Amino acid sequence: MTLPSTGTEVRLAARPDGWPTQETFTVTQAELPGVGAGQVLVRNLVMSVDPYMRGRMNDAKSYVPPFEVGKALEGGAVGEVVASESPDFAVGDVVLHGLGWREFAVVDGANAVKVDPKLAPVGAFLGVLGMPGLTAYAGLLKAADFREGDVVFVSGAAGAVGALVGQIAKLRGAAKVIGSAGSAEKVAHLTEELGFDEAFNYKDGPVLEQLEKAAPDGIDVYFDNVGGEHLEAALSVANRGARFALCGAISQYNEKGEAVGPRNLMAAIGKSINLRGFLVNEYGDLKDQFFAEVGGWLAEGKLVARETVVEGLENAPTAFIDMLRGANTGKMLVKIAD
Numbered sequence: 001m002t003l004p005s006t007g008t009e010v011r012l013a014a015r016p017d018g019w020p021t022q023e024t025f026t027v028t029q030a031e032l033p034g035v036g037a038g039q040v041l042v043r044n045l046v047m048s049v050d051p052y053m054r055g056r057m058n059d060a061k062s063y064v065p066p067f068e069v070g071k072a073l074e075g076g077a078v079g080e081v082v083a084s085e086s087p088d089f090a091v092g093d094v095v096l097h098g099l100g101w102r103e104f105a106v107v108d109g110a111n112a113v114k115v116d117p118k119l120a121p122v123g124a125f126l127g128v129l130g131m132p133g134l135t136a137y138a139g140l141l142k143a144a145d146f147r148e149g150d151v152v153f154v155s156g157a158a159g160a161v162g163a164l165v166g167q168i169a170k171l172r173g174a175a176k177v178i179g180s181a182g183s184a185e186k187v188a189h190l191t192e193e194l195g196f197d198e199a200f201n202y203k204d205g206p207v208l209e210q211l212e213k214a215a216p217d218g219i220d221v222y223f224d225n226v227g228g229e230h231l232e233a234a235l236s237v238a239n240r241g242a243r244f245a246l247c248g249a250i251s252q253y254n255e256k257g258e259a260v261g262p263r264n265l266m267a268a269i270g271k272s273i274n275l276r277g278f279l280v281n282e283y284g285d286l287k288d289q290f291f292a293e294v295g296g297w298l299a300e301g302k303l304v305a306r307e308t309v310v311e312g313l314e315n316a317p318t319a320f321i322d323m324l325r326g327a328n329t330g331k332m333l334v335k336i337a338d
Contacts, residue, residue, distance in 0.1 A: 047100030156225030306330030
């Protein structure tokens with residue numbers, strides 16, 4: 001093929017004040033840099049939008065640098081190598097890398113990983129077999145120190161991470177798995193398709209009341225994707241010695257005022273609760289174990305990995321905003337090319 005000299009990319013136009021809007025982004029054509037030694041040119045096929053990207057839109061010190069205004073955004077993507085100056089990659093290889101939000105990407109070979117599209121659809125490497133999958137696996141088994149027989153509560157349970165946490169807990173022998181979600185359809189998805197024992201719509205009433213009803217004997221593990229009211233309720237219902245994996249707090253990412261924290265944090269003292277915040281990159285040593293176990297469950301049909309796919313790179317901003325508002329079930333992906 002004739003190599004392109006330009007490509008479409010999505011840039012951060014302005015830092016959002018509260019919720020991102022379409023004006024937060026700009027879609028433009030950009031010149032592509034040359035492919036240097038050790039690099040590959042990738043035609044992106046599919047990209048991920050994830051909650052953590054919202055934090056990178058703020059000009060604030062964090063565990064990753066903020067996105068730059070006027071520059072292309074970044075994130076997980078899978079694409080096909082169309083030109084290679086790396087001995088490790090050939091034209092036609094399919095790779096996972098971190099330069100999404102663009103049609104074409106020049107990627108250092110050291111920052112790309114070959115994936116096998118015969119093993120699973122390419123989107124799976126951004127979801128169940130990718131970063132969200134490892135987040136669920138490591139967060140539950142390591143950060144939350146999951147034990148067979150635990151009662152597990154997962155907030156944001158119909159999202160990319162939460163849906164897998166609940167299923168992994170069941171496969172690993174949980175006594176009961178409870179999930180919260182934001183619609184009746186998602187609640188039905190949790191119990192009827194994913195095997196959750198109980199689920200509730202947090203919009204139907206106070207989280208504490210619904211959680212107490214779902215977990216009359218308390219909870220041993222809480223996997224937190226939401227924060228705020230959910231975290232407060234989990235602290236109230238937790239059993240002595242409960243373990244909390246603090247993965248995200250999506251209820252607070254777009255708040256303009258003071259974030260609402262749990263008012264009952266003292267419960268963690270009296271109940272000897274372990275609250276463990278974690279980042280997935282702390283658990284790189286689990287990748288092989290994760291891929292073998294989760295990949296095996298997927299191949300055997302024991303795991304359901306739902307995807308919500310938006311077509312077209314130009315619609316990536318809409319996909320991102322919709323994901324923050326909970327419009328997706330499972331992993332939110334943007335299909336860029338066939």
